[in-house]
Amino acid sequence: MKWLSDRTVEHLRQVAEWPDLTGTKYEVVAELAHGGMGTIYIARDRELNREVAVKVLSGPGAEEARILARLEHPGIVPVHDVGELPDGRVFYVMKLVRGRRLDEWGREQALGERLRAFQKLCEAVAFAHAHGVIHRDLKPENVMVGAFGEVLVMDFGVAVAGTPGYMAPEQERGEVEERSDVYALGVILRVLAGEEAAKPLRAVWEKAMAVDSGERYAGVGELSSEVGRYVSGERVLAYREGILEQAGRLAARHRTAVLLVLAYLLMRLLLLLFLGR
């Protein structure tokens, strides 16, 4: 009997763990990622001759996957199929997203781009909420940005628990509501904007991450609107700004108009000086 190295044993362990998709039109090609809720594989759809992603859940989740399959939104990874393996594990088949994790992608983008991506993420989550689905585990690992800047959210509603650091306080007690997703989005906003962000933006994520869920934004739409206000230089409702800050913000927002007025005043001044000679 041939001696198997630790590496080979681990590889064989993974091979043996691969889902048995006999009787389906899918065939596993490679393991893509391993997480707390399960493992994602790249598989080939023999009928349509295309690659798909197959997620095998480590716990129950068939009902959630079926709900997810009904969510059709450009920002939500579409689910094509749901099934059960011979060993009892639930799997669902998704579009294979070729892209990068939101946080990794964000490191190379200007703040404006990052915040626009965040707003797209909010749109997808708000859509799911409108259909009664709470994500429960929003984090950068579950958000992909495609080659054309499209933002895609994965794993809607299949998580049993959230991820420490992104999980709202009430979620740790086992209570989940839409505002638990608002909390996680607040954390994502903080990650995307960076700790050095301007005070009004900080105020937005601080409100989204309030310990008491009643003090957070009432919905994801409100959070997104706040970020939109910040992006377009409007006053952020969560932040009480001073007169100087207000003047600075208005000057920045209406930069061209301010420059034109200043140029006009300067010309008037020069004219007065010239005529007064």
Added chain:
Amino acid sequence: MRFPSTRRTAVEAAASEDAGERRRGFEALVEAYWKPVYKYIRLKWQEENEGAQDLTQGFFTRAIEKDYFRGYDTAKGSFRTYLRTCVDGFVANEKKAAGRIKRGGETEIVGLDFEGAEGELREHPIVEGVSMEEYFRREWVRNLFGLAVERLRATCEARGKTAHFRLFERYDLDEEEAGYEELAREMELPVTQVTNYLAWARREFRRIVLDGIREVSGSEEEFRREARALLGVGGK
């Protein structure tokens, strides 16, 4: 889904009243455990090569003669832990009565490649910081997978699927990585055939591994626990 039990597991068979069944059970247990037991005795009890061989032979023959495994209670933990505890008890007793036993009385188990096991120990020493319990578990897994590979080879040969095994060997066993295209060229097969053959071999390997775990599990619950810990399956 239930994992149907078509026959007694090796652990159940080893405790059977039927002599033939008992023999089959013991043979399966010896095959699954002799090497981890030998290495365990060598390292934990710091026995020399020959002494460890005698003790390994002695342990299994004594277990057959004295029906050790009939004392296993599934409620008290895994069979693997029970067996390891039995080994410790046996070696401790033998050391107390040094020289009393040589090669385990009248019976001798043949076909155990101690030389090969010794070579493995020499070339692949225990990793620093690994407990003996964990070492025993790892060696059991290594042996389980090694046996599964051999069974897969035999199955493929018996069913005229040598190309399937060759692909499995090249893609999943060789340390040197090879892509599907490369294998397709090497085997003169279309790439789709390569992935189909490989998928079949892997499914078969998985089935053999699960059968192997079942054989040495004391109960359905233990089987599920082991399968889940090792392969992430058996969750329902």
